[in-house]
Amino acid sequence: MNKEDQVIMGFRDLYNKMVWLNKDKMEDSLKGYTSTEVHCIEYIENNSDSNVTKLAETFYMTRGAISKLTQKLIKKGLIVSYQKSDNKKEIYFKLTQQGKDIYNIHEDLHKEFQERDKVVFEQVTEEQFDSVLSFLKKYNRHLDIEIKKMGIESVSE
Known part of the structure; x- marks a missing residue:
């Protein structure tokens, strides 16, 4: 994989x-x-x-x-x-x-x-957060474009 x-x-x-x-x-x-x-x-x-x-x-x-x-x-x-x-x-x-x-x-x-899962987030560095957030933003933008091609407006724009 x-x-x-x-x-x-x-x-x-x-x-x-x-x-x-x-x-x-x-x-x-x-x-x-x-x-x-x-x-x-x-x-x-x-x-x-x-x-x-x-x-x-x-x-x-x-x-x-x-x-x-x-x-x-x-x-x-x-x-x-x-x-x-x-x-x-x-x-x-x-x-x-x-x-x-x-x-x-x-x-x-x-x-x-959130409190239950806090233990994981406390171990994540700012750089790691920024990296994940950057990826999510890019992927979301891409999916918004694909949705728009279908003639549907996305709310995340």
């Missing part, structure tokens, strides 16, 4: 292990909510004026799929829609208190997982 394959397999293996390790605790703490719903809640909380278009771009989903997802979140009482007085055309979303509670549970779990 060449180094490119090793890197890709390493990322996949790392990601799969993180998902597997975190899965039970996430599912127990966030019972009744899908991963997509929770990440949508996270995005809405962290990005002002979230709308269907921004969510679709972020999650690489169709606007129709996002509309269904946001309607589901509205029915569950996790988000509400609103319009700005100067733009009656666009619909935006924000969290309800119940949505903020789910967001906070999710954030606390991430902090717990």
